[in-house]
Amino acid sequence: MECSAAKTCACENVKRCQAGEVGRLFLWFPVPHTLAKVTPFLKKERFGFELMQERPGLGVDCRFGQAQEIARHLANLVAPRELKETQVLFVRGAVQPQIEDFSDMASLQRFIAFSQSDWLVDMLGQSRFTSHFQPIVSIQDTSQIYGYESLLRGLDDQGNLVMPGSIFAQAAEAGLLPQVDRAARLSAIAQASQHHITQRIFINFTPTALYDPVSCLRSTVAAIDQVGIRHEQVVFEVVESDNPQDLEHLKTVLKYYREAGFAVALDDLGSGYSGLNLLHQLRPDFIKLDMELIRNVHQDLYKASITEKLLEIAQKLDIQTVAEGIECIEELNWLQQRGATFAQGYLIGKPSATPVASTPRFDSGAVAIA
Structure with missing residues (x-):
């Protein structure tokens, strides 16, 4: 076949x-x-x-x-x-x-x-991918850009953007996740170099797409070295909602990253069922709090209680936190008061083909906190 x-x-x-x-x-x-x-x-x-x-x-x-x-x-x-x-x-x-x-x-x-999946095979074969970048900022001074998350975009045969949801959904169904995941990593590296990003670069990866960390990631490390990006500048994000069945395999992948000098983030913490267990097992450098948990956190007692506890655990373990999906000043202020490290979301800046050079600074005392 x-x-x-x-x-x-x-x-x-x-x-x-x-x-x-x-x-x-x-x-x-x-x-x-x-x-x-x-x-x-x-x-x-x-x-x-x-x-x-x-x-x-x-x-x-x-x-x-x-x-x-x-x-x-x-x-x-x-x-x-x-x-x-x-x-x-x-x-x-x-x-x-x-x-x-x-x-x-x-x-x-x-x-x-x-x-x-011919459309996706064509996209892969012709390398019709690009990356957009969303800023990640200091939560206490949102005008200070700490880094950017790289987000995959495809290009159809007319040059129109194809959003990642349809790309990854089809890739998962058709067994093309390893190829798409690799394309996303290489695109992020190439675009980050092209835009001369000097801050941290957050790159997503799918654990189930990496069957042999050494062979699968060799091209990624080679691409990083070729363009002269420092290893300590790169943070690889593992998506918590993947709920990997083979935890030992995931540990092997992260061990490879760490030994090569990269940092590791546990993405979308709070979106699945195994987050705290993964936190204990993987011991990441960063955790990224899921946007669904952050949405209206200042108004929802259950979300607030969970988020406060996650922030407290991270602070005790000296893990830096990134609050994702912040869309209003009330959410930002709530998170500032509870000790989150970094902020990311449309309030700060939307993903863009060219990384934004500046972000707005919000007065932490402008809105009363519930």
Whole structure:
């Protein structure tokens, strides 16, 4: 099959799905009941197929474009769990799969997503990415810029911006997270160098996209060294809501970063269920408080209690804090009084292609604090 699962692809490897060609589509179903759902459709549509002997499965002969068509129809026949557990392999030509082909096996769900990802594959292949930068400032003097968070943007074939939500959603479905995550890191480095940023640069990364920290991150470190950015200038952010199942793997990734001289931030603390455990396990240099926790924190007793406790813990552990998503002066004032370290949000400055050179200074006593 030419629609490879992400775990079998190198971060640099980007190739278009070839399932539209002539070949054979092999499907292995989780239970015989799933096979029984599928065969009536194939018989009705007169697709030639051959049942497997050893387990519930079959191979279907496909003309141009039929593999994708069959996969989409089958997705409507099976339950969501069966969609995830049915395994698919497409092999070009009328041949049986060889041992090396099985490394390209993917779930039916991922096979369909990848076959619909030509726009993202083109974007990756042509490096149509850029980065916008949002300022991070001292919370006590918001005119003092401490650093910038780099935020990925894509460019469509007309040069229009594509927001990261759709890019990462499709990448996750299609198994392209390693490639997109790498593109985001390299874009952040290149753009930061182009704009001669001398402050801290906060770069997001997805732990599940890094299977071998040394090989996956070698190109990132090389890019940083090539443009002359100091390692201590870079902060890598791990998103807490990813809720990584393999904590030891994440520790290995962060150990690699730290040994190379980079700082580490735990992003979106308060957005998931495992934040305090990750705080204990990972011991980051920074924690970034989730914007949903900050929104109206001055008016919401529950949010206020949680945020106060997180700030208190961070202060005791000597961890610097960044309050994200600040949109009004009342939120800023509340956080100033409770000892947050840095501020980030639309009140301070929106993400922009060119990093802002200055930010407004707000009078901490201008608004009464509840």
